[in-house]
Amino acid sequence: MPSIKELAKRPELLTSGHRLCAGCGASIAVRMALHSSDKPVIVSCATGCLEVATTIYPYTAWNCSFIHNAFENSAATMSGVETAYRALKKKGKLSADINFIAFGGDGGTYDIGLQSLSGMLERGHNVLYICYDNEAYMNTGIQRSGATPRGASTTTAPAGDVSYGKPQFQKDLTAIAVAHHIPYAAQASVGYWADLTSKVEKAFATPGPKFINVLAPCPRGWRHDSDQTVEIAKLAVDTCFWPLYEVVDGAYRVTYKPKEIPPVAEWFKLQGRFKHLFKPANQHIIEEIQSKINERWSALLAASGEAQPSKS
Template structure:
């Protein structure tokens, strides 16, 4: 079983995502990927669906990756990586490879919640040995902030614009971790980059597991969330402390909540620092904040119940 690593041990490994990529200053994606790559003891093969991370780290003729990396399309990161994994298994059977290699697919929330869901579901069902990581920044940030099914309620995006008639996104967000766990895969978890200990441990656990594993990681986006670039890690922390993004894992059907805030931060504290929610500061929109808070409370209670607490 995987052991947790200290920050000093993590720092000893080689940097596999180097600088010079064109992600915005303060992007959450590269923080998540760096932490994960440092935590792995195995050589990794990465597949990425279209998104900020994929586009910005591989602007031709540059690449920021020091690990084998493949991109094919928006909707099929999971199908691509499972193809690579199947080839690896075949070559191993023939004795042409003897290394232990692990396979990781990464998609943003657009490439996972929406466009890539069918290929992800198929890959889970076929039971390939891979880890799927979703870096969820809650909209299609790469093309200029269009709503996705991961966009939170009442958020202002270009396709759910706030105005006299519309309050921002009118629907609730999809609970993808629950959907992934419903495939009865051996491991599904939610993590956040501010808690590097938890994130690296979950990734190491996911790599060890024989079969599909799913990691959903919150990734604050300074451009789309309309926040200061230096706030990224702090926003991830507040998302967890307010129970908007609970840290939990589902191992063979058993739910464990990894972190419980001593005092739940009111969601308003998290909303008020983000420009995409600035309309919620108006007194007439108090009801929307309450609806937001109620949904979080309901989900948190439901999660605790499912965890048997």
């Protein structure tokens, strides 16, 4: 695996000058993914922050070929691009090796684009799909999505006198991807660059459909300072809210085990979207979330064939 210095020397395919916010987790995820490719890449992107902030006509921040089609079809669009590539390669009209990446936010992946993603995974296209998961529809102004965690306040499920924010737990999209029996699926976080880039490299080296779900904090939507992005992305992992793991041909492996597991409340405290949970009336919500996190972490360790570590 290349060092971070070596990665930094690789050509910048998402160039500076784009209009993503300071501290945006999505741009970190994208740059790390693109730096992890040693071959030319072609990118597709769902409608969302990443697309609108990087391609405002007549400008583009992309130094590689890029296609945005619509909101729910990044996977289907890239299926078409990758198939066109295979058609030309078969006829001897093209010889270069190319890595194909489809990006989508959680709205474009967990929700409106889930069918398109499922189709692409099932058909077996040689494409890496990366979801930059910032846990709400940030581009339209922080509306709740299927990825929004229980208890988070969003503009469509705001906290109020009789509401503690979103009542449902987020869906487990990585598990849904795994259920397609694809050769490589993983969960990563922009807080752990080495883990993220090695997963992307591994995915590129694996033929067939790949899926990586990357937690990408959004300072605007999560209500934190823009210099806190990496710290918050790390703490999400350390609290086991967002475990780092990979599933290679069905075999689970936890790729990072925190030495100390702080309570999830420590992660909540840093974000304005969970502020209301610290009211006495909502204390039980934090406890319920904590117990769900513990349950899922134990299940993940069991799936990975590991014993549960002693409580710290």
